Every structure is written in C-alpha cells, then in structure tokens.
Amino acid sequence: KAGVTQTPRYLIKTRGQQVTLSCSPISGHRSVSWYQQTPGQGLQFLFEYFSETQRNKGNFPGRFSGRQFSNSRSEMNVSTLELGDSALYLCASSQRDTQGAFFGQGTRLTVV
Amino acid sequence: GQQLNQSPQSMFIQEGEDVSMNCTSSSIFNTWLWYKQDPGEGPVLLIALYKAGELTSNGRLTAQFGITRKDSFLNISASIPSDVGIYFCAGLSPISNFGNEKLTFGTGTRLTIIP
Numbered sequence: 001k002a003g004v005t006q007t008p009r010y011l012i013k014t015r016g017q018q019v020t021l022s023c024s025p026i027s028g029h030r031s032v033s034w035y036q037q038t039p040g041q042g043l044q045f046l047f048e049y050f051s052e053t054q055r056n057k058g059n060f061p062g063r064f065s066g067r068q069f070s071n072s073r074s075e076m077n078v079s080t081l082e083l084g085d086s087a088l089y090l091c092a093s094s095q096r097d098t099q100g101a102f103f104g105q106g107t108r109l110t111v112v
Numbered sequence: 113g114q115q116l117n118q119s120p121q122s123m124f125i126q127e128g129e130d131v132s133m134n135c136t137s138s139s140i141f142n143t144w145l146w147y148k149q150d151p152g153e154g155p156v157l158l159i160a161l162y163k164a165g166e167l168t169s170n171g172r173l174t175a176q177f178g179i180t181r182k183d184s185f186l187n188i189s190a191s192i193p194s195d196v197g198i199y200f201c202a203g204l205s206p207i208s209n210f211g212n213e214k215l216t217f218g219t220g221t222r223l224t225i226i227p
Contacts, residue, residue: 004154033215042115043155043200043217056214090154092215101145103154 002027004093004104012110018079021107025072025093029102031055032074034066037088037106046089049074081111118201118218125191126226133199133221134185141203144177144184145215149198158199159186191225198222 005024013019025032034046045058049068066076072093078085088106118135125131135144143162147155159170161177161184168175174187184201201218 006154035215035217042219043202045214045216048214058214092154101157101160103147103156105152106154108152 004091004102006089006091006104006107008107009105010108010110012112013081015081015083015111017081018077019081019109020075020077021089021091021109023074023076023091023093023104025074025091026095026102029093029095030072031094032068032072033092033094034074034076035090035092036060037090038086043090046076078109083111085109086111116201116203116216116218118221120221121219122222122224124224124226127191127193129191131188131191131195131223132185133201134183135201135203135218136183137203137216138182139203139205139216140181141205141216142181143204144175145202145204146173146175146184146186147200147202149200149220151197155200188223191223193225196223196225 007022031050033048036044036046046060047054047066048056052068063079068074088108090103090106092103094101116135116137145160146158148158149155158173159168159175161168164177164181165179166177172189176185178184199221202215
C-alpha cells in the first residue's frame with residue numbers, strides 16, 4: 001500500500017508570491033491534516049479535511065487555506081508569502097474518524 | 113500554538129543503553145501517539161495508545177498512557193544506532209467545536225548515540 005505522497009518535495013518562492021502544495025493520502029483514508037514544522041515553533045496544526053469539508057482549523061492567518069477533492073486528495077495554498085512561511089509542510093492521513101496518524105515526507109518551502 | 117511539554121529536550125547515550133522520555137500536558141487527551149522523525153523526512157508513527165493506563169510495546173519500544181490522561185512516556189531498550197532521531201509525542205484532544213479532534217505535538221526529544 002503506497003504511503004502518503006506530497007509534492008513537490010522542495011520549493012523556493014519569492015515574498016509576495018503564492019504557493020500550492022499537494023497531498024495524496026493513503027488509499028482508503030478520508031481524513032487529511034496539514035501541519036507546519038519550523039525549528040522555533042515545532043509542529044503546528046494548520047487544518048483538517050474529511051469528505052471534502054474542513055472540520056478543524058488551527059491558529060493561522062487567512063493566507064493559509066486548503067481544500068479536499070472527492071478522491072480525498074488535498075491541496076493547501078499560501079498566498080502573499082512571507083519569509084516566516086519558510087517551513088516543512090507535512091500532510092497526514094487517517095483511516096479512523098480522527099486526525100492523521102500517517103505522515104508524508106513533507107514539502108520544504110523556502111521563501112526568499 | 114499549543115505544544116506539549118516533552119522531556120528531556122536532548123539525550124546523549126551509548127549504544128546498548130536504555131532510553132526514557134515523557135510528555136506532560138495540562139489538558140486531557142483521548143489518545144497518545146509517539147512518532148520518530150529522521151532529518152528531511154516526515155514523522156513515522158511508532159506507537160498509539162487509546163486508553164488511560166494502557167501499556168503497549170512495539171519491539172524494543174514500550175509506551176504508556178498515563179492514568180490521569182495528561183501524560184505519557186516512551187522507553188527504548190538496548191538502543192541501536194538507527195534509533196538516532198527526534199522523537200515526538202502527540203495528544204489527540206477531546207471533541208472540538210466541530211465534533212472532531214486534533215493532534216497537539218510535543219516539543220521533541222533529540223536522541224544521539226555516542227560511539
């Protein structure tokens with residue numbers, strides 16, 4: 001069974017640009033969560049989707065948004081990028097009706 | 113954002129030694145999870161605990177869900193070089209406003225094995 005797949009693995013963007021990250025969950029998993037990981041703040045919850053609906057949201061500004069498609073694949077978008085958005089963005093999927101247990105390798109976003 | 117108190121922050125041990133780390137919270141959790149993360153990779157689930165007082169093993173790893181539901185510990189016996197990495201605890205909090213739960217992560221314990 002394939003694991004959680006995130007694309008791209010690495011991304012470099014300029015301040016003010018926007019970015020879209022993609023996550024394909026494990027087959028059969030309907031819950032997809034997104035996390036931001038930075039050295040200073042650790043792993044912080046962004047949001048969680050289940051059956052195309054956002055069920056839970058962390059304390060991030062509105063520049064961070066996401067969506068889930070009918071095949072459970074999910075995307076997250078960050079608009080008007082800031083230097084502080086540089087981080088490892090992790091996606092996790094879960095089969096149970098709770099938040100994710102299985103993580104992808106992450107997308108390393110660098111904002112310059 | 114909220115993070116769990118995880119200790120120690122780092123550990124330097126010799127191969128073969130046992131390791132112990134713990135996580136505490138002011139809040140109650142329904143589930144405790146322990147993850148290991150290698151550089152440049154996502155966290156990998158090691159052990160999941162679903163019931164207060166539960167003691168679960170996975171090979172050389174043993175974890176317990178505290179009876180108060182506010183803490184958990186992880187033990188690694190007879191450490192080997194591949195145990196090097198960062199270990200995170202995570203708690204699944206009770207039902208939120210939307211009727212669901214979210215993961216809160218610990219600050220991590222960095223394990224280094226001295227040759």
